[in-house]
Amino acid sequence: MGLQALFFYLFAFVAVASAFMVIWSKNPVHSVLFLILVFFNAAGLFLLLGAEFLAMILLVVYVGAVAVLFLFVVMMLDIDFTELRAGVLEYAPIGAIIGLILAAELIVVVGGSVISPEIAKSVAMPIPALTERTNTAALGDVLYTNYVYFFQIAGLVLLVAMIGAIVLTLKHRQNIKRQNIANQVARNPKTAVEVVKVTPGQGV
Numbered sequence: 001m002g003l004q005a006l007f008f009y010l011f012a013f014v015a016v017a018s019a020f021m022v023i024w025s026k027n028p029v030h031s032v033l034f035l036i037l038v039f040f041n042a043a044g045l046f047l048l049l050g051a052e053f054l055a056m057i058l059l060v061v062y063v064g065a066v067a068v069l070f071l072f073v074v075m076m077l078d079i080d081f082t083e084l085r086a087g088v089l090e091y092a093p094i095g096a097i098i099g100l101i102l103a104a105e106l107i108v109v110v111g112g113s114v115i116s117p118e119i120a121k122s123v124a125m126p127i128p129a130l131t132e133r134t135n136t137a138a139l140g141d142v143l144y145t146n147y148v149y150f151f152q153i154a155g156l157v158l159l160v161a162m163i164g165a166i167v168l169t170l171k172h173r174q175n176i177k178r179q180n181i182a183n184q185v186a187r188n189p190k191t192a193v194e195v196v197k198v199t200p201g202q203g204v
Contacts, residue, residue: 008048015041032071039063053136 017035025031039062046055133141143151 004048009043011041011044011048015045028074029071032067032074035070036063038068039067051135054138 015038018041019033021034022031022038039058043055043058043063046052046058100203
């Protein structure tokens with residue numbers, strides 16, 4: 001067994017074990033920490049495959065932003081997870097059906113190369129050799145040439161989702177003094193200054 005194969009099995013084992021602990025841990029903070037560990041090991045697998053750009057994106061975007069955001073949200077929000085788990089059995093049949101569908105898709109994708117080895121040779125856009133083109137440049141060629149419209153649509157969907165999340169979670173509390181920029185800009189000396197006549201010997 002070579003050194004590369006040893007690291008592959010190490011990263012794969014830790015990633016699978018951490019993914020199992022994400023759904024097994026009772027503490028949500030521990031689940032997020034195990035999720036970060038999954039991302040690190042997945043980045044190691046990408047490095048072994050020669051896709052260093054995807055590995056860095058996984059660490060910077062998912063670990064540096066998404067996972068840390070999840071961690072802070074879970075720690076800051078007072079969520080009653082016992083109440084959330086109370087009705088989990090009601091959705092068990094739907095979850096089982098979705099799990100079976102995903103398992104069938106994985107079997108078809110992974111087992112396709114075993115059943116029909118010629119599928120790998122019929123790839124429309126094969127990965128170029130590293131001596132000819134780096135994987136970062138090859139990924140950019142495919143993403144911004146063949147799938148540029150889908151890339152723009154995905155960006156619009158994420159933008160709409162972000163705006164929707166802000167609108168749904170924005171709550172205006174009553175009896176709280178808020179800043180109104182339009183009123184501040186449109187004010188004049190008559191509305192900005194109030195002259196009060198104070199009677200001698202009395203306060204305002």
